[in-house]
Amino acid sequence: MKQVLVLGAGFGGLELATRLSESVPDEVRVTLVDQADGFLFGFQKLDVLFRGRAPEEMRLPYRDLALPGVEFRQERVLSIEPRTRRVVTDRGEYQPDVLVVALGADYDPAATPGFVEDGFEFYSVPGAQRLRERLATFDGGDVVLAVLALPFKCPPAPFEAALLLHEHLVATGVRDRSTIEVISPMASPVPVSPSTNEAILTALHERGITYTPGRRVRRLDPAAHVAHLSDEVRRYDLFVGIPTHRVPAVLDESGLTQGGGDGWVAVDPRTLATPYDGVYALGDCADAPVPRAGVFAETAARVVADDIISQVRRTAPAQPYDGKGSCFIEMGDGRVGMVDADFLSGPEPVAPFYGPSLELAQEKRRFEQSRSERWFGRRSGESA
């Protein structure tokens, strides 16, 4: 039996464990470790924020995982020694044949001075709940929604939030006495896809939302409620930020980030292998040339799983990673658009956009349910 240790049971770790379980349950023993007790889709934070859905009702508990050959352990990873593949958690030690690191990205709100004191975020569950409470008493005013640093998860998410915020303020009757501005260091919302940019910019314009690209908020002055950009300021009544993302500290301390861009884990973009024998990294923590998004973590996990399967079965190596993923984008009015990205299989990345529709909203729900059923054997929001 080959021992595979998967660190992180998010989008990437769950897909990897599932694919190994369905292909080689008798040849591979998978231990899946996560500090949390259940999984929530990233986009469900928008449901918490704007639809008041309870996280407990949506969370898929890891105790329900019933994948042959896979054992889940709720443990916190404390250290990783990539050369020997030795991993220490708060409950034990491991030294697997294959180590897969899928620990996602952490947030560092303190990286922007004043943000912790006077800003709101919706990228974490507690952050989305806190912002929901704030919106309940928001009586109109100037809202600034800013991407504080690159890279960040799900490039369309700040724009989805701005469009849904508009809808929320209309519903609560305060949109007329409010402004919304989105500020981002990126030159366009989804640089790889001109058609997606056009659709997002049109939607913002139609709703009177100001978009300021290529600019970055450096700090907030909490006493004056003023955001400082490099050479101008914005006064705000409500500041919502996408916090700075960082690799989890345990990966920084492991040395796995050496050689990776901007402090992320160095990988071969075609195989997701790190420079260390038998060690892979995938998803948000890896420095692969794709956006941080669940759909890319999932397709990367398939490549790593196929590589492990080919080693076990002594067959030809897995197909190289193609960097493909289809991202749904909430555009308001209950409609969802989709960008179908392919980063690595051709000479240039391509990413056509499919306009917002109720059909794609249904498709997004099917996407969520198909993963819940595939990984947990049940639909999200359904009791075990």
Ligand SMILES: Cc1cc2nc3c(=O)[nH]c(=O)nc-3n(C[C@H](O)[C@H](O)[C@H](O)COP(=O)(O)OP(=O)(O)OC[C@H]3O[C@@H](n4cnc5c(N)ncnc54)[C@H](O)[C@@H]3O)c2cc1C
């Ligand atoms: C508001 C929002 C909307 C989004 N919308 C979309 C979307 O529409 N489509 C899409 O594809 N993506 C979306 N995303 C992004 C998506 O959620 C992430 O990119 C995806 O979850 C990354 O998968 P991952 O496996 O790399 O990491 P994660 O899913 O984050 O999993 C990492 C896991 O590692 C665990 N972990 C971390 N440190 C430790 C430790 N020391 N010990 C033990 N466990 C640890 C965590 O508990 C976590 O479960 C969205 C994100 C947000 C915030």
